[in-house]
Every structure is written in C-alpha cells, then in structure tokens.
Amino acid sequence: MEIDHGKCKQGIAERSTPGCYIKTRHVLAVMMFLGVFNSYFMRINLNVAIVAMVSQSVHNSITNVTECPDRGASYILNNTVSNAVFKWDRAQQGIALGAYYYGYVLTGLVGGYLTNRFGVKMVMGISMLLSSIISILSPTFAHWGFTVFVIARVLLGFLQGVTLPAVQSAWGKWAPPLERSRLVAISFSGMSFGVFFTSLVTGGIAENYGWEAIFYISGTVTLLWTIAWFGTVHSWPQSHPRISIHEKDYIIKSIGLNLNREKAPQIPWTAILKSVPAWAITVAHFCGLWGACTFMAMLPTFMATILRFSLTASGAWTAVPYVLQFLLVLVAGHISDELRMRGVLSTIAVRKLNTSLALAIPATLVALVGYVDCNVHAAVAMFSVAVAFNSLTVSGCESNTIDLAPQFGGVVYGIANTIANISGFLAPQMAGMLLQHDDSMHGWRMVFWLTAAVYLFGEIFYLIFASGEEQHWGSGKQSSLIEAKYTAMQPTKGSGHSL
Structure with missing residues (x-):
C-alpha cells in the first residue's frame, strides 16, 4: 500500500485505489x-x-x-x-x-x-x-x-x-x-x-x-x-457515486480536521467595514482592477483603430500580455513565500512590495505608451509588461486579507472584490466618454493618463494604510480548539497510519 508521506505529516494518509483510478x-x-x-x-x-x-x-x-x-x-x-x-x-x-x-x-x-x-x-x-x-x-x-x-x-x-x-x-x-x-x-x-x-x-x-x-x-x-x-x-x-472509498x-x-467546530464564529461585519487596513486592500484592489478592465475592454479597440491592425492581428497582440501575466503570477507567488519563510522580508513588506510593483510599473508604462506614437513593438512591449505586473496584486493586496483575518479572509476578500469590480463598468465608460469627441492618439493619451493616476492613487493609499498584522477582530476563538483536535489526531509511534 502506497503512502504519501507529505500527507502523513497531517496525521491522515490516503490509501491508493487499485486499478486505473x-x-x-x-x-x-x-x-x-x-x-x-x-x-x-x-x-x-x-x-x-x-x-x-x-x-x-x-x-x-x-x-x-x-x-x-x-x-x-x-x-x-x-x-x-x-x-x-x-x-x-x-x-x-x-x-x-x-x-x-x-x-x-x-x-x-x-x-x-x-x-x-x-x-x-x-x-x-x-x-x-x-x-x-x-x-x-x-x-x-x-x-x-x-x-x-x-x-x-x-x-x-x-x-x-x-x-x-x-x-x-x-x-x-x-x-x-x-x-x-x-x-x-x-x-x-x-x-x-x-x-x-x-x-x-x-x-x-x-x-x-x-x-x-x-x-x-x-x-x-x-x-x-x-x-x-x-x-x-x-x-x-x-x-x-463514483468516488473510491479511500478518497x-x-x-x-x-x-x-478544519471544520469540526462546536460553533462557527460570527462574522464581525461592523469591524470589517470600519477597518482601515481592510479599506487599504479594497482601494488597491479597485485601482488595480481599474487598469486591468481598461486593458481588457479597450486594448483591442486601440490596436485596431490607432495602431491599425486587422482584427486577427489585434487579438493576437492583445493576447501576448496575458501569457506573461499567467507566468509572472506563479513565479511571484513562489518568490513571495520564499522571502517570508526565510525571514528576508516581513509579511507586510512582501505585500507592499508586490502591490507597489503591481501599480507603479503599470502606471509608468501606461502613461508613456501614449507617446511612442506608431512604434508597435514599443507599444506592445509596454502593454505586455504593464498587464503582467498588474497581476502582482494577487501576491500583494489580495493575499493581505488572510493576514488581517485568518478566520474571515474570504469575507474580507468578498467585500473588497465586489467593490473593486465596480471599476469593471466605470473604467470603460470613462474611456468611452474621453474618446467620444477625440478618437485620436491625443484622446487615448487622456485615457492612459487617467489609468495611471488611478494606479498611483491606489499604490499611495495602500502604502500608507496597509497592515500585515492580524486584526483584533480577525481571529476566531476556535483556533485553540482546532489545534487541540489536530494534535489529538496525530499518530503515535507504531500505530500505523489512519484514514
């Protein structure tokens, strides 16, 4: 019988299921x-x-x-x-x-x-x-x-x-x-x-x-x-009906092990809404998503009407930044955890570093892209780097919710994400208004400068008000109970493995 020793550290091992499963x-x-x-x-x-x-x-x-x-x-x-x-x-x-x-x-x-x-x-x-x-x-x-x-x-x-x-x-x-x-x-x-x-x-x-x-x-x-x-x-x-008994x-x-609680903790809605660090996460998430929604909604139009690509080429060039984004977010998450585990940077330092890179670099590039004129390679390179770095909010402010409130990180994220997605309709509407009477490169510069300003506001707000400390309302009273049950389920020497 095969045993996954990584899972045995938890006191629970999964038996392998015979056959092709x-x-x-x-x-x-x-x-x-x-x-x-x-x-x-x-x-x-x-x-x-x-x-x-x-x-x-x-x-x-x-x-x-x-x-x-x-x-x-x-x-x-x-x-x-x-x-x-x-x-x-x-x-x-x-x-x-x-x-x-x-x-x-x-x-x-x-x-x-x-x-x-x-x-x-x-x-x-x-x-x-x-x-x-x-x-x-x-x-x-x-x-x-x-x-x-x-x-x-x-x-x-x-x-x-x-x-x-x-x-x-x-x-x-x-x-x-x-x-x-x-x-x-x-x-x-x-x-x-x-x-x-x-x-x-x-x-x-x-x-x-x-x-x-x-x-x-x-x-x-x-x-x-x-x-x-x-x-x-x-x-x-x-x-x-098809799951194996072992799985x-x-x-x-x-x-x-994690859900066996006598009573689920009550969600501190008022404390969350009054929390300045929680609002720092919300503001940074909103500003980061403003830029992301501007890119997703307006970049194909910019490629087709200003840089004058065909729809096929416009879509292909628009896709390039998201390949880099996918790769960077995985690498950044790994590096961030390594920096914290090795004690190189504190939790809040890692969060602020990632958020700063996620907002400052796109702000700089999106402001400059309006001045490269028809240099396609420069424009695509700037858009690609901006979109890729924007994803560092995942390892920055978006991951900060669990730091503030281990018990209620999902609730804090739900509130922040709901408010942040308001930018999903505000950003393209503002861009449409700015381009209504000036669809030239000059009009697009206005769109890019607005996006850069929103990015920078989010970065400054987060750097000033963010915290990496667990808030007084963020820890449920069940932690000791869970830990006690966790310890009790640890296998003793010679007792074999449990399922």
Missing part, C-alpha cells in the same frame, strides 16, 4: 478550470466583437485617424464589418463593455452562500447554462436594440457573479488542506487562459465568420461544458 477531486479541478475559462470566454468576447459590430461610418474620427500606417485595419472597414450595422457612439460602446459588471457586483457576495446551501453542481451548472443561452442569443438581442443588448449583458454578469465564490466555497468541501492551494490555483488559472484564448481567436472568428459567430461559439462551447458538468460533478464527496474517507477526515 482518476481521483474525483482532480476531475473537479479540471472541470472548474474549464468552467472559469468559459466564464471569461463569455465575459470578454465583446471586447473584440464590438470592433466588428459597430458601423465605422458612425465614427468619422476612426476612418480619419491615419496617424499610423495601415496594418490591416482597412480590411475591417472594407470586409469584416460589412454586417456591422450598429451605430453606437463611443459613449454607448463604453456602456455596453461595462454592462456585464453592473450585474456582476450584485451577486459576488452570495455565491458562497448559495453554494453552501444548494451545492456547487447546481449553482455553477445553472449559472453557466443560462449564461450560454444568453451568449447564443446575444446577436438577436443586439438587433432588437441597444437597450436590450445592454440588459442582456447585465443579466450575464448577474449570473456569472456567483462563479468564482462558488469555486472557492466548493473547495472548502473537496480540497484536503495540504492540496488546497494547488487545486484552487488550477481552477483559477482558467481566468488568465480565458483572456489569452479569447483575445487570440475572436478576431479571426469575426474576420472569417462574422461577429455573430463569436457569441454562437462561446455560448455553444459553454453549453457543451454544462452537459459534461452535470454528468460528472457532484457537490459533496459523500454523495459522489472519500481521506477527504472527509482531512477536511473535518
């Missing part, structure tokens, strides 16, 4: 990765599609902006947008791009609650099923009118707001403590991959099959995933 928690991780990927596929598909949806004749500034040489943009005008019949001005485009987040912020706090009550299978499955239908019908909604299309995008965000909290909540029931970081990371990596993939392929889809195909494909892929989800996933290991016992007992 794929662990159900690993299947769940893959399905969640694909689910998060599909969520982002439907979330940001409009960022590229809108370039092909809107009739360029309504933007005299677009057709007249010839500061940079044509790199395929004329193809958009002459071919791709032959079915682009919507006369939405820049302000309306900003509203359409941000509409998703109006709905998203409404359900971010309830995703975990719904998952605890109804299970991740139903919550995430129904959310994605309805979202796929909305995506498939999006071209029809657009033809019905701008208001109908915006309402559909708001509803899509409303349905998708539960996705990430549902994933986090589900792993509280499925992930053994020593595997939790790995399984959550696999699931959430669908975000970066989703942005990369969507940016890479949607331009080519629009050019070859029309912008409607973007919504049809993303909705159909999600619908197929939903069928697989309902067929393979179960909300709790106790009720899974089920291991999951239940290892998680019971």
Whole structure:
C-alpha cells in the first residue's frame, strides 16, 4: 500500500485505489478550470466583437485617424464589418463593455452562500447554462436594440457573479488542506487562459465568420461544458457515486480536521467595514482592477483603430500580455513565500512590495505608451509588461486579507472584490466618454493618463494604510480548539497510519 508521506505529516494518509483510478477531486479541478475559462470566454468576447459590430461610418474620427500606417485595419472597414450595422457612439460602446459588471457586483457576495446551501453542481451548472443561452442569443438581442443588448449583458454578469465564490466555497468541501492551494490555483488559472484564448481567436472568428459567430461559439462551447458538468460533478464527496472509498474517507477526515467546530464564529461585519487596513486592500484592489478592465475592454479597440491592425492581428497582440501575466503570477507567488519563510522580508513588506510593483510599473508604462506614437513593438512591449505586473496584486493586496483575518479572509476578500469590480463598468465608460469627441492618439493619451493616476492613487493609499498584522477582530476563538483536535489526531509511534 502506497503512502504519501507529505500527507502523513497531517496525521491522515490516503490509501491508493487499485486499478486505473482518476481521483474525483482532480476531475473537479479540471472541470472548474474549464468552467472559469468559459466564464471569461463569455465575459470578454465583446471586447473584440464590438470592433466588428459597430458601423465605422458612425465614427468619422476612426476612418480619419491615419496617424499610423495601415496594418490591416482597412480590411475591417472594407470586409469584416460589412454586417456591422450598429451605430453606437463611443459613449454607448463604453456602456455596453461595462454592462456585464453592473450585474456582476450584485451577486459576488452570495455565491458562497448559495453554494453552501444548494451545492456547487447546481449553482455553477445553472449559472453557466443560462449564461450560454444568453451568449447564443446575444446577436438577436443586439438587433432588437441597444437597450436590450445592454440588459442582456447585465443579466450575464448577474449570473456569472456567483462563479468564482462558488469555486472557492466548493473547495472548502473537496480540497484536503495540504492540496488546497494547488487545486484552487488550477481552477483559477482558467481566468488568465480565458483572456489569452479569447483575445487570440475572436478576431479571426469575426474576420472569417462574422461577429455573430463569436457569441454562437462561446455560448455553444459553454453549453457543451454544462452537459459534461452535470454528468460528472457532484457537490459533496459523500454523495459522489463514483468516488473510491479511500478518497472519500481521506477527504472527509482531512477536511473535518478544519471544520469540526462546536460553533462557527460570527462574522464581525461592523469591524470589517470600519477597518482601515481592510479599506487599504479594497482601494488597491479597485485601482488595480481599474487598469486591468481598461486593458481588457479597450486594448483591442486601440490596436485596431490607432495602431491599425486587422482584427486577427489585434487579438493576437492583445493576447501576448496575458501569457506573461499567467507566468509572472506563479513565479511571484513562489518568490513571495520564499522571502517570508526565510525571514528576508516581513509579511507586510512582501505585500507592499508586490502591490507597489503591481501599480507603479503599470502606471509608468501606461502613461508613456501614449507617446511612442506608431512604434508597435514599443507599444506592445509596454502593454505586455504593464498587464503582467498588474497581476502582482494577487501576491500583494489580495493575499493581505488572510493576514488581517485568518478566520474571515474570504469575507474580507468578498467585500473588497465586489467593490473593486465596480471599476469593471466605470473604467470603460470613462474611456468611452474621453474618446467620444477625440478618437485620436491625443484622446487615448487622456485615457492612459487617467489609468495611471488611478494606479498611483491606489499604490499611495495602500502604502500608507496597509497592515500585515492580524486584526483584533480577525481571529476566531476556535483556533485553540482546532489545534487541540489536530494534535489529538496525530499518530503515535507504531500505530500505523489512519484514514
């Protein structure tokens, strides 16, 4: 019988299952990765599609902006947008791009609650099923009118707001403590991959099959995933019909080590809302996400209308930064833990260093990119580095929640993330307003300077008010109880291993 000695340190070992057996928690991780990927596929598909949806004749500034040489943009005008019949001005485009987040912020706090009550299978499955239908019908909604299309995008965000909290909540029931970081990371990596993939392929889809195909494909892929989800996933290991007895016992007992409490601690809502360090996290997260949403929503348009790439090339260049982002966030997380474990830097020093790099470097680069004119390589390099470093908020302010409140880190993050996602509709709307009457490089400089100012405000606020100390309201009274039960379950010498 094989024993994982890493798990034996916890006092609980998992027996290997005979034969060819794929662990159900690993299947769940893959399905969640694909689910998060599909969520982002439907979330940001409009960022590229809108370039092909809107009739360029309504933007005299677009057709007249010839500061940079044509790199395929004329193809958009002459071919791709032959079915682009919507006369939405820049302000309306900003509203359409941000509409998703109006709905998203409404359900971010309830995703975990719904998952605890109804299970991740139903919550995430129904959310994605309805979202796929909305995506498939999006071209029809657009033809019905701008208001109908915006309402559909708001509803899509409303349905998708539960996705990430549902994933986090589900792993509280499925992930053994020593595997939790790995399984959550696999699931959430669908975000970066989703942005990369969507940016890479949607331009080519629009050019070859029309912008409607973007919504049809993303909705159909999600619908197929939903069928697989309902067929393979179960909300709790106790009720899974195909899980091995060894894996089920291991999951239940290892998680019971952390969940076997006499009484769940009461959430200190008032103390959280009055906490200055918690607000420092919220402000920094908001400012970092402002820049991220500006890049995701507006970068394809900048590539197509200013640098004058074709939609395919525009999408490909837009995808480059997210490959770097995916790699950097993994490396930064490892380095941050090493610095703390070796005593090189304190926890708050690591958090502030990461947050400073995540906000200051993008602020500098995004301010400068408006002055490189038509130097494509310089522009793409600056955007790539800015987007990549923006991801360091994960190892910075976003990880700071658990430092302040080990018992309530998820609650603090839920509040901060809900407020931060307001930038999802504010950022593209502000960009649309600034570009409404000046769609030239000068107008885009205004957008970039605004983004840089928001970045710097977040950095300064966080450096002044952030803390790495556990707050007086952040520690539940159950810690000693858990530790006592943990110690009691440690195996004695010669007692063998337990399940």
